[in-house]
Amino acid sequence: MTPYPDTATPPARAGQRAGRAACLFAASFIVACLLATCLLALAAPARAEGLLGEIKARGYLNCGSSPGVAGFGVPDAKGEWRGLDIDFCRALASAIFDDPGKVRFVPLAAPARFTALQSGEIDVLARNTTWTLARDTSAKLNFPAINFYDGQGFLVRKDRGIAHVEGLDRATICLQQGTTTELNLADWFRTHGLAYKVVAFATAEETGRAYDSGRCDAYSTDKSSLYGERLKMAEPDAHTVLPETISKEPFSPVVRQGDDQWRDIVAWTHYAMLDAEEAGIGQGNVEAMRREALSPDIRRILGLEGKYGEALGLTNDWAYRIIRHVGNYGEVYARNLGADTPLKIPRGLNALWNQGGLQYGPPIR
Template sequence: MRFSMIGAMAALLTGLAACGQNAPETTPAPKIAPSETVEASELPESPTLAAIKRRGRLNCGVHQGLVGFAYTDNRGQWRGFDADFCRAMAAAIFGDAEAVRFVPLTAADRFAALNDGRIDVLWRNSSWTMSRDAGEGFVFAGVNYYDGQGFLVRRSLNLASAAELNGARVCVQAGSNAQANADDFFRSRGVAYRPVVLATEEAARDAYGREDCDAFSADISALAAARTVLSNPQEHVILSDVVSKEPLGPAVKPGDDRWAAVVRWTLNAVILAEELGVTRENAEALAKESRDPRVRRLLGVEGDYGAMAGLSKTWAFDAIRATGNYGQIFDRNLGSQSPLDLARGLNAQWNARPGGLIYGLPIR
C-alpha cells in the first residue's frame, strides 16, 4: 500500500510538470523603481531667503536685554548666545556675520513680529510648545538651549524649596509661560501664592529687587542673568525646584519650509562642529587637511550640501569661522567664560561624560 501511494504521487507530480511545459508565460511583476533623487536646482526657492538676499541683511528678533542671551554692551554692540546664532546665520547666508539687523522684542510682541514680517527669524529664548506649534502654526527649527523654570529668592529666607512659599508674592512676566507654570506648581501642592504680573522680564526683576515680591519665577537661565545685575548677587539663591520643561529654540512663521531648513541646518552645523572637534580656530586647517568625511562634508570640501538650502558650498564653514562651534558659543556667553558661569547640564553633547541632550543631525 505504501509503495502504491508513493507511485501515485510521483505520477501526479510528473503530470503537473508536463502541464507546466505547455502553460502560457506569465507576465513578471513590475519592479518598483527606487525613489528619484531631487537635484538641489529642482527644489523650490525659499521666498524668505530670496527676500533676505535682495535686502542684503537678515532681520533677527532677539530679547530686549537679557544678559547672556541678547544685550548691548557699552559700545552698543549686540552680544549673547542668541545674538551669536543670528550672526552664524548671517555668515551662512552672506559669508558676513555682520549682515544682520537685531530687532529687540518683548515677550508679548515677538510672535506678532514674525507674522507681520518684521523679522525673518526669532532667536529670543522662546519655548517650543504644542500651543505655539500645532495651535498657532509657528515652525520651531530646533532646540538650542534646554531650560526649565525656577525661583529666585533671598538667601536670608533660608528656604529649601519653593513649596515653602505659602502666601508669598511671586513676580512673573506677562506674555510668557511663567504664570501658568507657577500656577501649576503651587496648585498641585495645595500652596496659596499671590502672582505679581509685570509687563517685561526686566520689570519683574526690578520689582523683585525693590522687594515688591518675595520671589521671582522665570527660566533658570534668566534668573541667573537677573542675579548678576542685582545690587548684591550673593544675597540671592536659585532654589533647586525645576517646575517646567522649557526647550528654547529659533522659530519662523509657517509657509516656507525651505527657510525653516536654512535655520535648522545652521543650528545643526555649529552643534555638529563641536561634536567633530571643529572650532573657530582650526576650521580652515581642517578644511585642508582632514580625512574625516563628516568633517569634509561639514566644511564644504566634499559634496555641495549648501545648494540644497540655497546657500553657498562653504555655508557651514563660514558660520563656524564667524562664531565658533556650539560649545564655544555656550562657554563665551553662558558658561565658564561668562558672568553667568552656567554648567552645561542638559546642554552638553549627547556623547559627553556626563551626557546631555545636544545632538547634531548628520550632514550627508
C-alpha cells in the same frame, strides 16, 4: 454594391479624418504639457528661494532678539549685541552672506515677539522662546531646533531662609507677562496644594526691579534668566536660585509656517554648529582642518564633498562660513554662558549627547 451618396463620407475616409484629429489633439496636449512644465521650471526657483530670496535681495537678516537677557541677548557697554541667540543670528548671516555683520537686531518684549514674526517685521525670532504645542499650532509658527534646554525656577533672598520651592507657600511671586511662566506656576502650585499670589509686569526689567525693591517674595522665570537677573540686583550675593526646576522650557529659534526651505536653513545652522563641536572643528583650527581633512564627515561639514549647501539654497561651504565667523556650539556657549562668564551656567542638558547632554546634531550627509 450600392454606392454611397455624394453627401456621405466613406468609413475609411472618416477614420482617416478622425485619426488626424486625434493626432492633432495629442500633439496640442503634449505641447501644452511641455509649456506648463517649462513655466513650472521657471517659477520653481523663485518659490524655492522664498524668504531666503527676499533676505538676499535686501542684503541683511532681520532677527528678533531679547531687549536684555544676559547671556542670550543684551547690548554691551559699547552697544554691541552679545549672547547665545545673538551669535545664532550671526551664524545665519554667515551662512547666507559669508558676513556675520549682515544682521539687524530688533529687540522685542515677550508679548510683541510673535506678532512681529507673523507680520514679517522679522525673518527669525531668536529670543529664549519656549517651544509648546499651542505655539506650534494655533500661532502658525515653526520651531526648527532646540538650541537651549532650560526650566523654570525661583530667585529668593537668602535671609528669608527658603531652601526649597515648598517654602513659597502663600508667597507673592513676581513674573513677566506674555510668557509660559504663569501657567507653569498655576500647574505646579495646584498640583502641590500650595497657595500663592502673582504680581505680573510687562518687561523683565520691571519684574526685576519690583522683586529687588521687596514687592514680592520670589522672582520666577527660566533659570538661565535668573542667573542674569541676580547680577542686576543691588546686592547680587544676597540672592540665590532655588535648586528645583518646575517645568520643561526647550528654547528654539522660531519662523513662520509655510517656508520649508527657510525652516531647514535655520535648523541646520544649529545642527552644523553641533556637528562641528562633535568633530572637533572650531574657529582656531577650521582653516587647517579644511586644508588637511581626510575624514569624510569633516569634509562634508566643511563643504569639500557633496552638494549639501546647494540642497539648502546656500553655497556648499555654508557650515565652514559659520564656524570661521562664529564658531561651534561649544565655543558660543562658553563665550556667553560658560565658566569664564559672570553667569557660569553649567552645560548640563546642553552638553553634547556623547558627553551626557541632549544636544545632538543630525549628520550632514
